[in-house]
Amino acid sequence: MPPRRAHIAMVGIPVVSHVLPSLALIRELVDRGHRVTYANDPSVANHIASSGAEPVRCTSTLPVATNAWPDDPIAAASLFLDDAVRALPQLHAAYDDDPADLYLYDIGAYAARALAESQGRPLLQLSPTFVGWDGYEEEVGAQLRTLPGADAYRDRFARWLATCGATTTDVDAFSGRPPRALALIPRAMQPHADRVDPGRVTFVGPCFDTRADTDAWDRPAGTAKILLISLGSAYTHRPAFYRQCLAAFGDLPGWHIVLQIGKHTDVAELGGIPANVDVHSWIPQRAVLAQADAFVTHAGMGGCGEGLLAGVPMIAVPQGAEQFMNADRLVELGIAHRLDTPDATPEALRAALHALMTDRERAERSRQLQAAARTEGGTRHAADLIETMLDAARDPAR
Numbered sequence: 001m002p003p004r005r006a007h008i009a010m011v012g013i014p015v016v017s018h019v020l021p022s023l024a025l026i027r028e029l030v031d032r033g034h035r036v037t038y039a040n041d042p043s044v045a046n047h048i049a050s051s052g053a054e055p056v057r058c059t060s061t062l063p064v065a066t067n068a069w070p071d072d073p074i075a076a077a078s079l080f081l082d083d084a085v086r087a088l089p090q091l092h093a094a095y096d097d098d099p100a101d102l103y104l105y106d107i108g109a110y111a112a113r114a115l116a117e118s119q120g121r122p123l124l125q126l127s128p129t130f131v132g133w134d135g136y137e138e139e140v141g142a143q144l145r146t147l148p149g150a151d152a153y154r155d156r157f158a159r160w161l162a163t164c165g166a167t168t169t170d171v172d173a174f175s176g177r178p179p180r181a182l183a184l185i186p187r188a189m190q191p192h193a194d195r196v197d198p199g200r201v202t203f204v205g206p207c208f209d210t211r212a213d214t215d216a217w218d219r220p221a222g223t224a225k226i227l228l229i230s231l232g233s234a235y236t237h238r239p240a241f242y243r244q245c246l247a248a249f250g251d252l253p254g255w256h257i258v259l260q261i262g263k264h265t266d267v268a269e270l271g272g273i274p275a276n277v278d279v280h281s282w283i284p285q286r287a288v289l290a291q292a293d294a295f296v297t298h299a300g301m302g303g304c305g306e307g308l309l310a311g312v313p314m315i316a317v318p319q320g321a322e323q324f325m326n327a328d329r330l331v332e333l334g335i336a337h338r339l340d341t342p343d344a345t346p347e348a349l350r351a352a353l354h355a356l357m358t359d360r361e362r363a364e365r366s367r368q369l370q371a372a373a374r375t376e377g378g379t380r381h382a383a384d385l386i387e388t389m390l391d392a393a394r395d396p397a398r
Contacts, residue, residue, distance in 0.1 A: 004394070005034055006390050007034070007035045007037070007099075007100045007101050007102075008029055008034050008036045008037075008100060008103075008104060008390075009036075009056075009095060009100035009102070009103050009104065009112075010026055010037070010039070010053065010103075010104045010105070011038075011040070011058070011091065011103060011104070011105045011106065011109045012039070012044075012106045012109055013040070013041075013106050013109055014043045014060050015062065015064060015108070015234065016047070016233040016234070017128065017232060017234060017302055018106050018107075018128050019044050019048070020047065020302065021184045021207065021302055022126045022207060023050065023051050023207075024208050024209045024379045025184075025207045026048075026051040027050070027051040027052055027053075028382075028383045029383055029386065030051060030052040031052070035054070036052070036053040036054065037053060037055075037100070038051065038054065038055055039057075039090075039091060039094060040056075040058055040060075041059055041064075042057060043060075056094045057094075058091060059090065060086075061079070061083050061086050062080070067234065067237070067264060069234070069320070071320070073147065074147050075149070077153060078149075078156075080110065081157055084109070084111040085111075085160060087109070088115065088164055095119070100116075100121060101121070101122075101390060101393065101394075102122050102124065102390055102393065103116040103122070103124070104123070104125075104126050105123060105124075106128070107127050110174070113125075113166065114161075114164045114166040115165075117165065117166045117167040117168060122389065123180070124178075124180050124181065125182070126182055126184060127182065128184050128301055130189060130190045130191055130322065131181055131183050131190065132177060132196075133190075133195040134192075134195040134196070134197065135192070135195060141172060154171050157171045157174075157175070161174055177200075178200070180200060180201075180389070181200065181201045181202075182201075182385060183201055183202065183204065184204060184206060185205065185206065185301055186305055186308050186309070186376065187203040187205075187373075187376065188308065188372065189304055189308070189330075191329060204376055204377050204378060204385070205373050205377065205378050206305040206306065206309060206373075207378050207382055208379060209379070215284030215286065215287045217287035217288045217290075219291045220256050224255070224256075225294070226255075226288070226292045227249055227255055227256070227292065227293065227353070228258045228260075228283075228285070228288050228289060228292045228294070228296070229242075229245050229257065229296040230259075230260040230283070230285060230295075230303065231319060232298050232302065232303055235298055235319035236260075236261060236265060238319070238341075239261075241317070241341055242265065243271060244344055244346055244349065245257075245259065245296065246270060246271070246272075246273070246274060246277060247346040248345075249349070250273075250277055251276055252276070252350070256277075256278070257276055257278070258278050258288055258292075259277055260280050260281070260282060260283045263281050267279050286310075289306055290310055292310065293312070293313075293357070294314070294315070294357065295307045295313070295314045296314070296315045296317060296349070298318060298319045299314075299316040299317070299326040299327040299330065299338075300326070301322070308366075308369055308373055309373050309374065311366045311367055311369075313336065313359075313363075314336040314337075314356075315337050315339060315353065315356070316331070316337070316338045316339070317338075317341060317344050318338070318340070319341070333365065334361065335362055335365055337352040337355060337356060
């Protein structure tokens, strides 16, 4: 029997790379007949509208409009805490008289966990990136606690937890150890996957629309090979790097280049555009990757997962946050070369592409990883698990 119609609330943050990974799952839940509300900032309302969920206005203080993210990790963490403090009263206003049967929430949406715990409602984290493993606090968290400002940040977090209605009042447990999570990434991209508690985290892989894809991309006629260059949605104002790529791959025999520069870069900043290069502010990345032969990526988790599922070799040029760890993981898997931005000269970029395209063992590894990722279930598996969780919450004896 299908589960009864439920009210499922998704609480997110207005960072596109955190919104897009779960949209297909939200759409699937709507299509299955559930009432789904989605609390987020109006700046991402157009993305949320495509899922069919009911929008709930929750204004954010995160610097998404200016793209002014600090390099200092403690300063960046403080932004998310500030955002949670502002978001929680808005969530109470929206959901205290209309509580959800289940709260889904992004890893950065701390206020959602505080709300669900204060209401005694079940919650499930949707992680668009890797999750913590047994030993993470000792191996990674301990290093962060030694940074300037860390003690003051943790004290402020603890004071908020003591007064916000959350039942989990330990900072590390609240921010880093969700009681239940779906990781929307290939398991192969998870560091120390063998040390992740399978009773707490399920890897379902990237979630894509289960209906026919609406995005399409036509391969230019007569092109032998396609190279996609994209730094995602956040770290895109990199005109100097794009110029290096144009010098490396422009007019490269047999190659057509698709370059996505995002909304923060003016094409005039690139200088002359070689005849074999198409420049776009946005492209349907999955559609291009389905026909691509290689991928220059910033190693954001979304791009890593899409590249892995497409079986495409990658040149990883990490720009920030967890992308450096992701790039190293791609190298460990044997399907990518890592080049840090200062080292990404035209000569180094061309050499990395040549090495990837001539590595027969890499091609076989890509095929194996692609096959493994496709068995993880994606959108339908994730929706099935959510409905199972709903059933269990309604009937704890099940």
